[in-house]
Amino acid sequence: MARTALRIINFHGIGEPERPLEPGEAPYWLSVARFKEMLDRIADHPERDSLAITFDDSNTSDLAIAAPLLAKRGLTAQFFVLTGRIGEAGSLDRAGINALVDMGMPIGSHGIAHRDWSSLPPAELDEELKASKSTLEDVCGFEITDASIPFGRYNAAVLSRLRSAGYRAAYSSDKGSADLTSFLRARTSVRSDTTGIALNDALSGNMPAMIRLRRAARMQLKQWV
Numbered sequence: 001m002a003r004t005a006l007r008i009i010n011f012h013g014i015g016e017p018e019r020p021l022e023p024g025e026a027p028y029w030l031s032v033a034r035f036k037e038m039l040d041r042i043a044d045h046p047e048r049d050s051l052a053i054t055f056d057d058s059n060t061s062d063l064a065i066a067a068p069l070l071a072k073r074g075l076t077a078q079f080f081v082l083t084g085r086i087g088e089a090g091s092l093d094r095a096g097i098n099a100l101v102d103m104g105m106p107i108g109s110h111g112i113a114h115r116d117w118s119s120l121p122p123a124e125l126d127e128e129l130k131a132s133k134s135t136l137e138d139v140c141g142f143e144i145t146d147a148s149i150p151f152g153r154y155n156a157a158v159l160s161r162l163r164s165a166g167y168r169a170a171y172s173s174d175k176g177s178a179d180l181t182s183f184l185r186a187r188t189s190v191r192s193d194t195t196g197i198a199l200n201d202a203l204s205g206n207m208p209a210m211i212r213l214r215r216a217a218r219m220q221l222k223q224w225v
């Protein structure tokens with residue numbers, strides 16, 4: 001029977017950034033050593049089949065550092081691309097995205113310009129969702145069905161516009177387990193200050209009570225879309 005729940009661990013940049021970072025972004029970058037340690041925990045986890053890995057922001061470290069380390073451990077990950085940064089210094093170019101595809105890594109959209117979708121006027125939100133999808137379809141040569149939400153910030157309108165733009169799944173940063181039968185899928189983003197205990201909790205699906213309550217409130221949005 002196909003699994004319907006996954007714990008998804010979300011990474012960002014690995015190693016030294018090759019572009020200026022956005023405000024608040026630095027804690028999301030991991031050293032190579034820390035990344036390897038986290039990947040080993042995932043690869044060796046007793047419930048490895050219930051775990052999944054994603055990457056946001058399409059940094060060059062996705063291909064240069066993460067992909068080979070994933071492959072070495074027999075792991076795959078889904079990579080969410082910012083199409084406005086394709087080919088810019090520090091970000092994946094078209095060839096880099098296709099190299100990930102050739103390694104069997106699924107690709108999704110993270111929008112164009114890393115904006116907070118929940119604060120955009122409808123026309124600008126639609127542009128982020130639709131143009132990034134079609135650019136990636138042109139780069140990859142297949143349909144792009146998944147999106148990850150910048151900063152994990154969404155509301156009912158964001159989810160509704162994602163559906164209208166043709167996406168079939170949206171990845172948040174709500175922590176806990178992702179229900180694969182649902183459009184909105186929770187992930188846990190790890191940071192350089194994520195403790196071993198917090199990572200273990202994320203891998204085993206344990207959620208601290210406060211986060212569970214906050215998430216339950218946010219998941220109410222699902223009834224609107």
Ligand SMILES: [Zn+2]
Nearest residue numbers: 056057150151
């Ligand atoms: Zn991002």
